[in-house]
Amino acid sequence: MTFNDNAKVGGNTAKRRGRGAAIAGGGVVGLGAIAVLLLNIFTGGDFSGLLGGGAQQPAAAPESEIADCDTGADANARDDCRLAAASLNLDQYWTGVMEGYRAPQLIIVDGETPTQCGTASNATGPFYCPPEETVYVDPTFFAVLRQQYDATAGPLAQLYVLAHEYGHHAQNLLGVMQQYPNNGTGPDSNGVRTELQADCYAGAWVADLPKQVDEDGVPFMQAPTQQQINDALNAAATVGDDHIQQESGGFVNPESWTHGSSEQRQRWFATGYQDGATACDTFTVSGRSL
Template identity: 35%
Template sequence: MRWKDGRRSDNVEDRRSVTPGRVVGGGGLGIIVIALIAMFFGVDPSQLLQILNQTGLNQTTQEEPSSRSTQPRPDDELADFVSVVLADTEDVWTVLFKKMNETYQKPRLVLFSGAVQSACGFAQAAMGPFYCPADQKVYIDLSFYQDLRDRFKAPGDFAQAYVIAHEIGHHVQKLLGISDQVQQARQQASETQANKLSVMLELQADCLAGVWAYHAQKMRNILEEGDIEEALNAASSIGDDRIQKQSRGYVTPDSFTHGSSEQRVRWFSAGFKSGRPDSCNTFEAKKL
């Protein structure tokens, strides 16, 4: 991926040197439960965070104001890379929202190490990157990229960019009112149907990541040979079926919350081939 000559975003918060507030009440147990559920059952960790936060099981003290975040150091190459990818998403979605007669509100991206306090609750790195709709921020511990390479066998800088673009896809869904509608529908649905709605939401975010890649390539010629294959490999590697098979030895499709490997690859590809957000309507698709 050609990224080093790209614009750097001003919307990166570096909290890697910040120690989150001490967990009180049932928070410590809640985080362990979240990590286990997210790892073994494929449940969206950001949704679990919101549930714990609402029920009071995830209470923490606030970070000290004096230890608030700053911009990452310019000699920190991985953080620098993330800043460029975030800037690319800002540029692409600003243009696309303008075409829809909408205004794109740029999200913040928070770098953390080990654990972090978000408006959706207290999160640990084991849960992976996530988007918190309550504060409209993306959270990522950069050590996840090592897991992506080693545990999920999905190396490459464009695989890393795909992860960010997917989370930004959730921000796009929030701004367009899609995620709020889905959350409301999930609350009134059976567990199986609620999971299916989550899959639709996640696959749409994959498709929107593909839309970003299409326009970033047109705007800035970012792609090198093998980049799209890296993204497709990453999408396949974190499919619910593959993760469930690896973690517990069998697959339960009704419990999927993100989609199968084949689905994730297909929807990212659909967005990349069309470059149109309206091609990402997973909620009315005849086939997911």
Template identity: 45%
Template sequence: MRFNPKARLDRSRVRDAGRGSSRGGGTRSMSLPGGVAGGGGVVGLIVVIVFVAIQVFGGSDTGGGSTTSPASSTYDSSRLADSERYAGCETGADANESSDCARVAVENSLYDFWSDTLGDEFEPEEAIVTFTGSVDTGCGGATSAVGPFYCPTDRTIYLDTGFFDEVLEKQLGGPDGGFVEPYVLAHEFGHHISNLQGNLGQVRGDTGPQSSGVRLELQADCYAGLWARGATTTEDADGNVLIDELTDDDIRLALEAAAAVGDDRIQEQTGGQVTPETWTHGSAEQRQTWFRTGYEGGSVEDCDTFGADRV
């Protein structure tokens, strides 16, 4: 993945909350996917905790999903401290040299893509917020163990960037590469699009390969593929292309990352038996299939996992 050096970056929706920035109330516990831990012991428990990565962190008592209204945003995440981590990110040239600035450029690309795709129906996310250790969100306190997540209450994407090396690669056996994080960000942005469409309200808390939670996750994977297909056409505010090149190797890394966070792969990694009836995110095959559906099909309608007979 290579960014256009002449592109101008908009930092207004990307912030860093620093280390341990909870403003009070402690760290909220999360409802974990039932039956995933298997016999993995302490290491398995760590993997189970981060298994909620790349998902929706629900508000109040919803656990892994959300029933918030599509456009609600009752929490002002701008009140979070900002470490000025992204202050030097001004151009695509900066994005080619810095993973932090690349994060800003990917957000800009996602914003432009979905704004063009949805037109008047599009509303931007509040922010992408990076943090270290813990963070206070509209959905409660969270730690790095949660992994990247979207909070529908404040319409914000949160991630501790150490997740990619420490968890996805080392614990889950996922790939290490430049396009892995853009895939994850695109997936989380996909949850925001599902939120705008009202699809988060369709999640009923059921489990299994055809469950509503799995359909939500697969829709986000499809939306990530849809963005990847159009990424090289996205532009900055001045009309400069943001992304010069997206290679076959980039898409391979996205597919490998999608497989690494499949329910069956997680269960295999924890040393437990693969139990499809407990799935909440979809199998490796399902996740790859729906990313390809977006990448190869190229329309929002192709990503209607809730309308599909089977996913």
């Protein structure tokens, strides 16, 4: 995924917030923290208390603009600017497919910051907080995936993560979260269906990327290459419940799943990419088809 260098992205409303402090003493997240990270990934839950010594939340830090993020060239150069710029694409896409859409707030986390859904940091991973209608992402999270789990975590993979969280925002606005409350764990649970639908929505957005344009009609991004699509699929596989369990040294237990298997996450992303958001109804298919 590549932004067009001359695309204007300075109108994004993303903010930076946090203490600017490294997590876990120096910013290198250990294996215990990685397990917590993967437990929290793509959810509003906060299991950071399992890390120990970090239960006390810091005071809220002031917000600031994402500086020097005005063009597609800036977005290509920096993870934080890439995420901020992509919020314009995501808002444009969802405005076109959903009546009454309103944009969430995107917070780029610097270190850590408290939220109504728990502490946001690279140890808890990106998440959407429904009461705030806010997406939280610490860009150093992507380095963690590369270093600890051999994920490629390239530009389109990063934006798949962001688009997944915006998918949760769409679910919140559509009433999906209220209609299908989380009913525990398991391969057929509402939680898994909710996550797979957000993956599908992310795929639908990626397919629409070439149609999204700035104020001058310049496309924000170039059409993704097959390698970039493979990179996004790699990210989806990395955060599959079965892969997480295997990498954590345990056995695969589908009854404890909260997000779906690597195969499911890749398949539903591909479904959205090929067939659009209208194909993303994960709640009416049978468990065997899920």
